[in-house]
Amino acid sequence: YMMLALGMGSYRSALFHLITHAYSKALLFLGSGSVIHSMETVVGYSPAKSQNMGLMGGLRKHIPITKITFLLGTLSLCGIPPLACFWSKDEILNDSWLYSPVFAIIAWATAGLTAFYMFRIYLLTFEGHLNVHFQNYGGKQQNPFYSISLWGKKGIKKNSCLLTNESTYFFSKTKYPIDENGRKMTRPFMTIAHFEHKAIYSYPHES
Template sequence: YWITGSFEFRDLFEIFNNLILNNKVHFFFCIICTFLLFTGAVAKSAQFPLHLWLPNAMEGPTPISALIHAATMVAAGIFLVARLLPLFLVIPNIMNLISLIGIITVLLGATLALAQKDIKRGLAYSTMSQLGYMMLALGMGSYRAALFHLITHAYSKALLFLGSGSIIHSMEALVGYSPDKSQNMILMGGLRKHVPITKISFLIGTLSLCGIPPLSCFWSKDEILSDSWLYSPIFAIIACSTAGLFRIYLLTFEGHFNVYFQNFSGKKSISFYSISLWGTDELNPIETNTNSLINTKFCFLTLNNNEKVSFPSKIPDPIDGNGMRSFITITFFDNKNNKSIYSYPSESDNTMLFTLFLLILFTLFSGSIGIPFDQKAIDFDILSKWLSPSINLLHQNSSNFVNWYEFLENTRFSFSIASFGLFIASFLYKPLYSSLQNFDFKN
């Protein structure tokens, strides 16, 4: 305001550009001003190196994470950079810095997500990586692609967060209120048989973020990847190699229930470890006298790989007649005989599933607002019409339309990259990761 005398965006951009072109203001001072504005956006949108707050913010309720951390609060920094992009365009050093921070965040978020056991923290680092894609697009000058991905990502990531909430709700009926257990992906293998609706919704959201057509994130992510090849092949290779979100789906729904581990606390010298209904860990000695009755409020987790894992359950069900392998086995000890009751996680109620259904619709069809096809009868590109006043500030008479041949060429490449990433994730995590033994459960 000191050098422009206005807070209006249009006036600010015009005056600032004229001052720089006519050398009426020191260029280093302009760099400092734009750098500080960009730093605020870096902190707000969890970009490297100010990204640590976002995974820790996942401790909040899952619906809050789905709304604030997927679509609104973290989007504020991206929107700020997009709104001030005419200010950054006249300073190439800042544009290069924006793209560099974006690509570092893309790579860092994707690799950190691969190492998480907590399902919500894994999604948080995935959100960080997707925000990096948006920042990368802004640094390349792809104003429209960044905001397009901001819209499509919001629906897909909200679907994944609410899907994780449905999974956690199902797990809490078995392990009690304990985020270390109910959110641990290593304890969730084989859920596809027990929560099929949640599984389908989670799969749709995952495939969308991986860039599988015709889901919504494909249209925006493909546009960013195409622009990245024109901007920098190195950045493009990094951006194309970070589709690792499918690991979360594989660890949660595929395979079998993982029972081959030591214990939840990582203590290796305890033969029996009890878990209360509310997740508090206590050590309870076991009496060997056959006339004694062991308290059935607690179930015991054994260390031996050939023995069963037991958790408390609210709704015990008898084993199915078809011989389905039990998800949880609860054993009651008395002085006469041992009775086993088999318990399974159950699907969430209709209220939770209804919100998943709505987000599935948006995940399937929200990408249609930005399909850049120039048709005489129907103009698909609604997004460009919404953004045309702002786009004209950047590029006069710009056109975002592509023909079908160019689209199919880009689609074939991006789809092959996403499919290769899904194949690698399936190969690495489905047969190998779930079978690791003696795994330390401290995150």
């Protein structure tokens, strides 16, 4: 849009959209950082996992403030009135129609594509259910007992042992009891019974 406005000689519209687009994208980048940070409480530090939208979903229940701000940034970038990008996009669309109807049609189609991919990002991230507890890293459906632990897939047994009130094993078979105060520090973990086992799950949350 900015390059289109510059090409038509509409410098005021180009500068206006540069500013509104920058603020909207900045809000979305901040929201993305919050989402990634919250996902790391589930999958650990792993960009390939914490930034995988296939493992997200349903985050609006766990990070509601981020959901609201991300939705506002999405609506603004899509040009929904009365948010900022609506006014700058509307001015560019008006100038493009006066300059050439062909440019106006291209600009309208581009606006539609922007709305499509932005709402796709929002829906995959914040709506539905949290897919991380129902998929392994290969994307296959699996038993919830073997879902992703805080330390990664290979650490599920270690994680389950560490957060129970029985005992833990570190490099030897010596038992180290976990007191009640230590167990209270494991928030926001949730114990889910499955058959005869108990698995420990961590849910995303806003810090």
